[in-house]
Amino acid sequence: MKAKNRNALDIGRDVLRIEAEALLAMIERLDESFENAVGAILSIPGKVITTGLGKSGIVARKTASTLASTGTPAFFLHPVEALHGDLGIVAKGDILLAISNSGENDEVLNLLEAAKKIGAKSLSLTGNLQSTLARNTDITLDVSIAREACPLGVVPTASTTAALALGDALAIALMEKRDFGREDFALFHPGGRLGRRLSLRVRDIMRTGEKLPVVSESDALADALREMTERDNLGVVLVVDEGGALTGVVTDGDIRRIARLEGTWEEKAAGPVEKFMSRNPKTVDADSLASEAVQIMEVRGITSLAIVDGKGRAAGIVHLHDILGRGKFTI
Structure with missing residues (x-):
């Protein structure tokens, strides 16, 4: 041929x-x-x-x-x-x-x-x-x-x-x-998206104050769903105790799980968040590189991480989109 x-x-x-x-x-x-x-x-x-x-x-x-x-x-x-x-x-x-x-x-x-x-x-x-x-x-x-x-x-x-x-x-x-390491790489790549991404610290991009989706343990599940939706629809809400310490999270995945439980939605929506929340949520230090936060999310298969202060109180949250925008990449 x-x-x-x-x-x-x-x-x-x-x-x-x-x-x-x-x-x-x-x-x-x-x-x-x-x-x-x-x-x-x-x-x-x-x-x-x-x-x-x-x-x-x-x-x-x-x-x-x-x-x-x-x-x-x-x-x-x-x-x-x-x-x-x-x-x-x-x-x-x-x-x-x-x-x-x-x-x-x-x-x-x-x-x-x-x-x-x-x-x-x-x-x-x-x-x-x-x-x-x-x-x-x-x-x-x-x-x-x-x-x-x-x-x-x-x-x-x-x-x-x-x-x-x-x-x-x-x-x-x-x-x-x-x-x-990553910090050295960021130092040598100050320009472009890659350099800016690796140079960011979590504290530079985390959501705080009015942008922070948070409810108390005693709030109703319906309140958590409302808070989750109204705060940019991040698909997650932080749960804190009376002192503001982070005790859990409720995610949109949790909501779907809860919806399949026995009982009417009205009954479940009226129940306290503490009953349904996922405990021991994954956190990241505010001084960590944004790229490290992305790695944690990728390994854990999640899209957001909570940030706590020195006393364990909820201080912020960072979502995958806060770092990547709406595009997708891997480290």
């Missing part, structure tokens, strides 16, 4: 299969060289300079970006421009991360030689462990593949996927070794 007559879906699946197999094979080959690479980057006083040409250059740019956003200072340096004035960005104490599938790219090799003269350490990601690049870098990581995904076997596909994935693996390993 001629290639042009192949089903597009079959072609797509073949490409994904070839690239997935390349990654799986690389998992089995990963060895102490990876640990050495992570250790070398952690030990340098300077930054990581990534480089590569063509498709490898694109991978190098992405790797530098991922490293920088996860706690490892990094820049991309074009190998040609480096030799025409931009080499000044490289300093003693830096490490050059060179990406080349063949390991024989002249521009990358020339940059490597110049960087080593400056005093930078070197690390390579290459598909050819016998290459000039592999022989001349301090640490070499194997990103070789069995074959490219294109029918000609020459278009960088599986090879760039392998290099990209190993770059991600380095970045995340370094991220964990540096104990780079």
